[in-house]
Amino acid sequence: MQWGAQLQGDEGGGSRHYFYNCVFENAVRGDLRARYPKDSGHGFRINGNCQSLVFERCEFRHNGGLGFQPGGINVDRLAFLDCVFSGNESAAVSRPSKSTRMSFLRCQVSQNRSNQLPAAKPLSLATPNATFQIRGELEAGKPVRFRCTSTADTGEIVNRLWDFGEGIPELTEEPTHTFEKPGEYRVTLVVWDNEGLGARVEKTICVTKP
Known part of the structure; x- marks a missing residue:
């Protein structure tokens, strides 16, 4: 298995995806059957051109690499609500681009190689009130x-x-x-x-x- 999941936006970008109550777990690091074994093992991976993603009550756990990798260019506005990052053999979340805005609200982080969440730019605007x-x-x-x-x-x-x-x-x-x-x-x-x-x-x- 290459990754638990990956998003890669085409020119113009992929945006406005809402993930609720998902589990991304047990991705294997260095599996030779994977197309890119050196980059394998992450629970969730972004490979550029993705904006406005929300992860609510999602778990990123027991992966051979990162729990979450916000990689590539033009990645912005990522929100994590009540998520769990645990037991990943690398960091819970890797460091994104300096321009990437991210927010972590009521998230639990434990037993990863690094439990330090990235100090990216926070989302400065309030989310909508859905009713x-x-x-x-x-x-x-x-x-x-x-x-x-x-x-x-x-x-x-x-x-x-x-x-x-x-x-x-x-x-x-x-x-x-x-x-x-x-x-x-x-x-x-x-x-x-x-x-x-x-x-x-x-x-x-x-x-x-x-």
């Missing part, structure tokens, strides 16, 4: 309207992604969704503001029988 409203009866077979009420202190919300726990995600501000079967569903909204900062909110709803 939404539900309108209509939560009854199977009936359309339910969802409304994004999220706000951004620095500007406006420009991107939205709805996950209703079934079916295809929606991107509109006020989508309508019909749950065909009764039961519990986890509805998640991820938003991004015009500064490239992201946030998420999740609600569990109960859809009743007709």
Whole structure:
């Protein structure tokens, strides 16, 4: 295995990816089957041209190299919320470019070769406040309207992604969704503001029988 995961943006960059409750573990360092064995073993690797990434409740653990490597050019606005970096044979997080803005909020760091998090530029702007409203009866077979009420202190919300726990995600501000079967569903909204900062909110709803 080369890495647990890698992002590499093309010209113009890859941006606005939200990782939630992911585990990046047990990447092997120096595996000769890997395409680049000298660079292998990192839990998560960035190889340039990536901005506006959020990692929430993610774990980077027991990797043969780094827990996280923010490498390459044009890497900026990386936020880690309630993440765990543990048991990595190299550093928890490697040093990024001096221009890379990063923030670590309520993260746990232990038992790595180096537990020192990089002193990169912090994110100076507040993240959006993700909220939404539900309108209509939560009854199977009936359309339910969802409304994004999220706000951004620095500007406006420009991107939205709805996950209703079934079916295809929606991107509109006020989508309508019909749950065909009764039961519990986890509805998640991820938003991004015009500064490239992201946030998420999740609600569990109960859809009743007709």
